[in-house]
Amino acid sequence: MPITKLDQLIDACKAKPRRKLVAAYANDSHTICAVSNAVDMGVIDGILIGDESMIKRVCEEEKVDYRKFQIIHETVDTACAAKAVKMINDKGADLLMKGLLSTEKYMKAILNKECGLMNPGAVLSHIAVIEVPTYHKLLIISDVAVLPAPEFSQKVAQINYLIAAANALGIDNPKIGLLSASESVSTKIMSSYEAAVLSKMSDRGQFKKAIIEGPVSFDIMVDKESAKIKGFDSPIAGDVDCILFPNIESGQVFYKGMTKLCNAELAAYVAGARVPAVLSSRGDSTKTKLYSIALASLVCK
Numbered sequence: 329m330p331i332t333k334l335d336q337l338i339d340a341c342k343a344k345p346r347r348k349l350v351a352a353y354a355n356d357s358h359t360i361c362a363v364s365n366a367v368d369m370g371v372i373d374g375i376l377i378g379d380e381s382m383i384k385r386v387c388e389e390e391k392v393d394y395r396k397f398q399i400i401h402e403t404v405d406t407a408c409a410a411k412a413v414k415m416i417n418d419k420g421a422d423l424l425m426k427g428l429l430s431t432e433k434y435m436k437a438i439l440n441k442e443c444g445l446m447n448p449g450a451v452l453s454h455i456a457v458i459e460v461p462t463y464h465k466l467l468i469i470s471d472v473a474v475l476p477a478p479e480f481s482q483k484v485a486q487i488n489y490l491i492a493a494a495n496a497l498g499i500d501n502p503k504i505g506l507l508s509a510s511e512s513v514s515t516k517i518m519s520s521y522e523a524a525v526l527s528k529m530s531d532r533g534q535f536k537k538a539i540i541e542g543p544v545s546f547d548i549m550v551d552k553e554s555a556k557i558k559g560f561d562s563p564i565a566g567d568v569d570c571i572l573f574p575n576i577e578s579g580q581v582f583y584k585g586m587t588k589l590c591n592a593e594l595a596a597y598v599a600g601a602r603v604p605a606v607l608s609s610r611g612d613s614t615k616t617k618l619y620s621i622a623l624a625s626l627v628c629k
Contacts, residue, residue, distance in 0.1 A: 330498040332466060334459045334593055337622035340498075341371040347422040347625045349606075350375040352412035352434065353405045354427035355382045357390055362617035363425070364392045371622055375400065375421055377408045378428075405429035409437035413445055416603055423624050425606035425617075431473070438601050445601040451485035452600040453478075454607060455493050456583060457623055460592045463550060468493050468502070468570040472579035473607065474598060480522055483572065487526065489599040490570040491536050496627040503564040505549040506542025506572050511560055513543060519574030539563050542572075546582075595619035597627070604628050 331340060349366070351359055354376040360383065363374040376383055380401040387394040402408045409429060415421045424445070426434040438445045438452070446452070454473035457466050470486045471478065478486060487504060494502035506523035514520040523542030530540035541564045547554040552566030573579035586592035594616060598605040604624035608617050 334619045338369050341622050341625045347628055348373045349423040350412045350415050350421040351425040351427050352377055353408040353429040354378045356428045357386050358614045359427040360386050361390055361614045365618050366621045367396050371625055377402055377411050379403045406433050413437045422628055450600050451482050452598055453486045453489055455489055455599050456594050456596040458586055458592050458594045460586050472583040476576045491538050494569055499569055502538050502569040504538055504540045504570040505544045505564050505568040508543030511544050595623040597624040
C-alpha cells in the first residue's frame, strides 16, 4: 500500500535495513533530538560531528542520552561537513544530514570536485514530500531549494528523482504534473514547450513507469472539478502525485504557502549525490527533521 501520511514513513523504515546517518555540525537541539528520535524508533544509527561539549550540554538539556550516538569532536562548521562527507565516501555511513551549518557550506562540501559526493554528470535536486491537510495524499515536489532555473537536461534528472521518491513511498506508477501557466502549449513560454517535449518523451518510454502530463496548470493537477470545467481529461486531473516546478520561485511560493498558511508538514532531501542528503532549514522543527531522516532512509539504496 502506498504511504499517504508522513508518520507512516517511520514504520516503513523499520521494515528495511537500519541505516547509519552522519550529521554535520550537529550542535543544535532540533538536529540532535531528531536524530535521537530516529535512533529510538529503530530507523538509523546516529553519528554526530560537532562540538562535543556543546552536543553533550544540549543532550542534557533535552534529556537525551548522548551515549546512543557516536560523537566526533570538531568545532569548525566547514570541517564538520568535510569529515561527514569523507565518512560517507569511506563507507562509514549511509546518509548525510545538515546540522547548524548554512546550506551553502553544506552543499559546497557535497559538490567538492576532489572529495565530494558527486559522480560525473550527476545533477543535484531538492525533493520534498508535503502533507497538506486539504489534499487526499502526499505531494512530492521538485525543486524549491537547489536549482534556480533548471535546464532541460536537469528536468529529465528531476523527473527521474521524483519517480524514485514515489516508488520509495509505494507508488508504482506515479502521476507527475509538469507545471506551467496553462495546459495549452505555448512556444513563448519555456516551461510550456519543454513540458510538452518531456511529456512526449514519456509517451515513448524514455522514463521509468509513470504518467507524465505537461504542460498543466496547478488547479487541474489538484482539483477534478477544475479539470472537468476546462475539459481536461487525464489520469492526473485532481489526483497528481508529483509536481515539477519550472523554477525555484514557483516552487518556493508553493512550499512556503503550504507550510506557513495551510499547516502542511514535510520531509525533504537532496537527490543526485552518492547518498541521500537530508536538507532542511536550520529553523525547521524536530518533527520535520525526523520525517526527513526517515524519507532519506527509505530512498537510500
